[in-house]
Amino acid sequence: MEQNRLRNILMTLVLALSMTRAALGQSLITNSGFESGTSSWNFYSNSSAAFAADAAGNSSPRSGHVTINSQGSNVQLFQTEFLLEEDAQYTLTFAAYSNTGRDFSVSVQKHTSPYSMYGLADQTFNLGTSWQTFSVQFTASGFSGTTSDTRLRIWFAPFDVAGDQYFIDDVVLTKAGSNGSAPAIASQPANQSVAPGQSATFSVAANGAAPLSYQWQKNGSNINGATSSSYTTPPATASDNGLAFRCIVGNSAGAATSNNAILTVTATSDPQTPFRGVPFAIPGLIEAEDFDNGGEGIAYHDLEATNQGGAYRTSGVDILGTGDVNGGYKIGYVQAGEWLEYTVNVAQAGTYTITARVAAPGSGGTFHIEMNGADVTGPRVVPNTGSWDSFQDVVMSGIALNAGQQILRLSLNANGTTGWIGDLNFINITSGGGSSNTPPTITTQPSDQSVAPGETATFSVAASGSSPLSYQWQRNGGNISGATSSSYTTPAVSAGDNASTFRVIVSNPFGAVTSNTAVLTVSGGGGASVLANSGFESGTSPWSFYANSSATFDNNLAGPGSSRAARIVITTAGSNIQLFQTDFPLEANTQYTLTFQAYCNTGHDFSVSLHQHTSPYGSMGLMNQVFDLGTSWGTHSVQFTTSGFTGTTTDARFRFWFSSHSTSGDQYFIDDVVLTAGSSGGGTSAPIITSQPSNQTITVGRSATFNVAATGTAPLSYQWQRNGANIGGANSASYTTPPASTSDNGSSFRCVVSNSAGTTTSNTATLIVGGSSSSGMSFQQRTIDSNNPRNPHCKAVGDIDGDGFVDVLAASSSDFTEGIFWYKYPSWTKYNISGGSFSTDMQTGDVDGDGDLDVIIPKGSSLGNAVYWYENPRPS
Structure with a gap:
């Protein structure tokens, strides 16, 4: 709907920019600017999402437009089968934004299975809500020679949510040069002449080692966000006449500044006058189609040169008939960047209510109203009214207006999901009005x-x-x-x-x-971590994962305070399942501190080791340290001194070990894995927790006491926390709660112990508050399991896993062979200890004296005469 002449000019500019890029290094991506529609690009979503090339670009008529209707776990825009060379350096640049500012990531990978990465893996880019230019360099790897089994992938999951809209333009992938040359201006920006209300575009072309950066300046000052090879001004006014624009082009080798280009704003012979001959009286109603006389850039600015509706007036504003109240006409085909002006006369200063009569068949765009150049309403949203001819009122109360004749401007800010802002019938301004509808x-x-x-x-x-x-x-x-x-x-x-x-x-x-x-x-954590990508924000590298069963490792879910964390999914249990990192430097006889955050969906534990990476896998000071995980994020810490080697080594493996503790269906989550070196051979030592707080069960009105024990250089300080927040005055090694109520049930308590050398946080202990201890209380029936075992003739109780809570055991009787089951409190997660049929007697006791409860039970009479002892596998 652009005038043909303007469209041709824009396409000429795009072609010129493309030729410039080719001279600097041909892009491997075709249809980089989406000017040929969606050609060469592929889009996939396992949810409701759409891809089109129907939105204006960063500096061109088109861009890639991805709409997320519902969130999915696999939403990607990609292009395939471009040629890469092994060990060659490449530069990727693009422009992008999203309507909510949510991010996306970019990868260059193998197109066909197994989808390995080719040097750029899940690089996250921090998008804003307006166009920005992004750039990254990488070295192609993961293949030999050359390959065209390639995919450039823009990945929207897991950042996107329903309602997000992403806009992408100028996606250029070039092979970087090797001369490292500073920029040189190849084509200077040219002077531009426009009428008031029109925009001017300045362009520059430069040679030099990629990536090149651009910063446009107006009269010697940087223009915020003007960081591409071209810059388009806002609609010009007479006061912009004579402004000077130039561009600074830089790279790692230097910078070059272009010549100044001058903007000339030509005068118009058409004065701005009220369309009806006299200003609109305020209070009063303003018909949208009765904007002032004066023409383009004076009384209005429209992106098309002709009236697309063909009704009422011959100006460039699009006017159509309407069947809404008052009949007559409406303004349609309204786009971001357009505006209309009306001369009005406000009877007296005061507070007014402004009502805009609008329509849109989907989520509309935004607009605001100005008086003599001052925004008086802030951005307002056109609602979804159901159709272009179903109108609703957008009411703006508490608007302060000055008295006298002035110019009211209707400014159109941003398009909605339809690609338009919405249709407008009229603006009605009435005196009075309550509280202001003020944006934040x-x-x-x-x-x-x-x-x-x-x-x-x-x-x-x-x-x-x-x-x-x-x-x-x-x-x-x-x-x-x-x-x-x-x-x-x-x-x-x-x-x-x-x-x-x-x-x-x-x-x-x-x-x-x-x-x-x-x-x-x-600060104060003992130096930088020797482990890379501690928070898994940079993908899964350099972490490695191995399982001799069915298990997976990814970083697709959020951490406790970040967008990424490690996730290990155990589909089937195995004897060797580990997440590890290798080849980092270690100093012998040096104290190290390990901290990390973790949990498991079932509360199952894991162990951590630091040992030799290659055979014979000897311990380096930390071996099979078991950590008691919960079912929500918890912080864990341990100190140790390296041993088993001399001097410095990089033959090291840091390992999370899941096999001894995990079962099928477990999911482990890990984040912020930090391993730091302290002092060599002694000196001040950071705190180490030697006795963790234990879970407590009390009745209403009673108090509970939690205790912690720690070693480390004195003095040690203590800070107890409830549900992650500090408790005032709780600064000793034990903490006693106030008398409990039912609302305290399930509260978590932990202690932060610190000294001059560092800080460590205890495990979380849970407070269980039962009913009142008074007589006459009412018992409530709770179901533990209604499926297995059948005909349960025998049961036992005891703290099987040593977590401070009493668990339940049950077994099937003669003629039923489901076996013995352990139900873990409080979730009553069910674990099968053994199959078979058993008698009506089962007991628990510490048979082997290792500190945990074992199970003793006879076999059922129909299956022979035998008594069995099942040893508890929980580590002592």
């Missing part, structure tokens, strides 16, 4: 925080605007689940959290605003 404004930004390992950090924001205000905190650009209040407190941090960024999106029904970014500094 941040009054106090979050501030940077600095804490020690094991401590928590709190970020806060203050905002004003119409209620209700909602909040969504983000870490490193990804949403934090449940972080939806005006402040956010992190879990206990580790060294791997250092330099993480936090921000918050504040919204209400009238708009949204994103806070500044605050940085978390974690």
Whole structure:
């Protein structure tokens, strides 16, 4: 719907840019700018999502447009079968944004199974809500010679949610040069002349070693966001006449500055006057089609030169008939960047209500209203009214207006899901009006925080605007689940959290605003971790995974305070299942501290070892250390001194071992794995927990006491936490709760122990609060299992797994052979100890004196005469 002449100019610019890229290094990606529609691109989603090339690009008529209707686990846009050379360096650049600012990741990989990576693996890019240019360099690997079994993949899961819209343009993949030359301007920006209301585009071309960066300047000052090889101005006004534009092009070898190009804004001979001869009276109704006389750039700005509706007036504004109230005409085909002006006369200063009569068959776009250049309403959303001819009112109350004649401008901000903003029938302004429908404004930004390992950090924001205000905190650009209040407190941090960024999106029904970014500094943790990719934010490399059964490893789910964490899924149990990292440096006779966060969906444990990577796999100071995991995120820590070698070695393997503890169906989650070196051969030692707090069960009105024991250089300090938050005054090695109520049931307690050398956090202990201990209480029946075993003639109780809770054992009787089952409290997860038929007597006891309960039971009479002892496999 662009005028043919304008379309030809834009296509000429795109062709010129493409020729420039070819001269610098031909892109391996075809249809990079989506100007040929969706050709060469493929799209897949296992949910409801769509891909089109129907939206305006960064500096061209088209871009790739991905709409997420419902979230899926596999949503990708990709292009295949381009040629890569082994060990060659490549540069990928593109422009992108999303309507919510949510991210995506990019990979270059093998197109066919087994889909191995070719040097760029799940690189996450932090998108904004407006066009930005991104660039990354990588070295092709994972194959020999050359290959065209390739795929460039833009991956939207797991970042996207329903309602997200992604926009992508100028996807260029080039083989980088080897001369390392500084930029040289090959084509200078040219002077531009436009009429008021029109935009001007300045372009530059440069040679030099990739990647090249661009920064446009206006009158010598940087233009925010103008970081591509071309820059398009906003609609010009007379005051822009004579502005100078230039571009600074840089790379790692240097920078070059282009010549200045001058913008000339030509005068118009058509004055701006009211369409009906006199200004609209306020209070009063303004018909949308009765915008001022004066023409393009004076009384209105429209992206097409002709009236697409063909009704009422011969201007470039699109006008159609309508059957809505008052009949007459409406403004249609409304696009982002357009505007209309009306001369009005406000009878007296005061508070007014502005009502816009609008329609859209889907989620509409946004607009705002200005008076004499000042935004008086903030952005407002056109609702889904069901069709283009079903109108609704958007009411804006509490709008303060000055008295006298002035120019009202209707500014069209952003398109909706239909590709348009919405149709407009009229604007009605009435006197009075209650509270203002005001979008949020941040009054106090979050501030940077600095804490020690094991401590928590709190970020806060203050905002004003119409209620209700909602909040969504983000870490490193990804949403934090449940972080939806005006402040956010992190879990206990580790060294791997250092330099993480936090921000918050504040919204209400009238708009949204994103806070500044605050940085978390974690200090005092004993130095940098010797393990790479501790938080799994950079994919799964360099972690390795092995299983001699059916099990998988990925990083597709969020961590306790980040967008990624390791996940190990045990489909079938095996005797060798491990996640490990190798070939990192270790110093002999040196104290190291290991911290990590983890949990298991069933609460099953794992062990951790540090040993020689190659045979004979000798211990290096930490061997089969078992950690008691829960069913929610917990922080774990241990200190040890390296041994078993001399000097320095890189023949090391850090290993998580699942085999001795896992069963089929288990899922383990791990994050922030940090291994840091302390002092060599003694000195100050950080705390080590020697006795963990244990679960407590009490009745209503009673108190519970939790205890912890730790070693380390004195003095040790203690801080107890309830449900992750510090308890005021709870600063000793034990903590006694106030008298409990039923609302305390399920609360978790842990202790952070620290000294001058470091910090460690205990395991979590759970408080169970039962009914009142008074007489006459009412018992309630609870079902443990209604399926197996059949005909259960025998049962026993005892703390089988040593977690402080009493578990239940049951066995099937004669003629039924399901066997013995252990039910773990409180989830009553069922485990089969043995098959067979048993008698009506079963007992528990520590038969072998190793500190845990074993099971003693006779066989059923129909299966012979025997008594069995089942040894508890729980490590002592």
